[in-house]
Amino acid sequence: MEIQNIEVIKSSGEKVKFSLDKLRSSLKKTGADDTIVNQILDKVRDELYQGISTKEIYNRAFALLKKNKSHLASKYKLKKAIYELGPTGFPFERFVSAILNFSGYKTQVSTTLQGKCVSHEIDVIAFKNYEATIIECKFHSDQGQNCNVKIPLYINSRYRDVRDNWYQSSKKETTLNPGWVVTNTRFTKDALRYGNCCGLYLLSWDHPKNSGLKDRIDRLGLYPITVSTQLTNREKQFLLSRDIVLCRELINDSFFLDHLGVSETRKEKILNEISQLCL
Structure with missing residues (x-):
């Protein structure tokens, strides 16, 4: 089936034509280079089918981006990360x-x-x-x-x-x-x-x-703590409960990671990821 004939289902339930250009644009906005973007586009395109959800496309692109560079995957999941700030508002x-x-x-x-x-x-x-x-x-x-x-x-x-x-x-x-x-x-x-x-x-x-x-x-560069691909959901909720909402706040208060019992190796990965985000 030709790619231009593929219909995808949005979170609202609306059906729209799949746009490779939109996917390319969203990947490029993370700062990913052309090589990484084209690799992801090729793999996503091969796995498309009629009626696929935008969520499934996003999950696949996110997983592939995370495999390459986690801080780029963090940028890509920004919209989802804002939803994860809930449920109280x-x-x-x-x-x-x-x-x-x-x-x-x-x-x-x-x-x-x-x-x-x-x-x-x-x-x-x-x-x-x-x-x-x-x-x-x-x-x-x-x-x-x-x-x-x-x-x-x-x-x-x-x-x-x-x-x-x-x-x-x-x-x-x-x-x-x-x-x-x-x-x-x-x-x-x-x-x-x-x-x-x-x-x-x-x-x-x-x-x-x-x-x-x-x-x-x-x-x-004001990313919410929920964008991190290195922190668990439990750790994110703990940090939110301590009023740590921004990644850059965690850089300044990294002792919270010690309080969570995060190992030095993981701590380095977490701080490296969010430091690259906040540049």
Whole structure:
């Protein structure tokens, strides 16, 4: 069967034509050279069949990449690693906060603010240059689930309630910026349309173009600890429970690995992998 006739099934259940170019592009973004990319493409192409899932294609490409260079495989699994921050969503809030910290913001996580009508628990508040930004994080553990228009509708009403009370409080010397909504998945077209119309800043996996969550993570080298191919799931959960969310945080606090009883040989492999990621 010709490769252009192969249909694959996405996590949402949608059927789409398989694209070798998309797979090549995602592999190239990890920093893998042409030789490695072409080897992986050849092997994946040989194993394609009608109705194969995108998950199965990903798993195969990931395994082949890991066999070559583990830190490249870590980059390749970034999207999956964000889902692994769950299930509570709190590590995702801390992750968003950490990204903003490295962009020059001072942040507070899980803060209660008084609105004109009621009080609201805010996921992240970011401060910079006497300006404050209220950020709500919507974490989905289901890869097929997107943020529909109800999310920005709800968040905009909360934002407006806080805004109406903001300058009545002691924070009046700080300007309140338009609110943000950050998600690890994608926004529907209506959600994007409403967000743009009411003035909310929407940040998702791939929106805005060239400045989405993935772009910011790659650009700043701020990979979540869950991307590691060397750490076990149990070790990752332990580190998350100790507020170690970023790989670069583990480099600075490697004594956590000693606490986990990690051998010196494994410790070296783990730190080598995440050091290459954070370059």
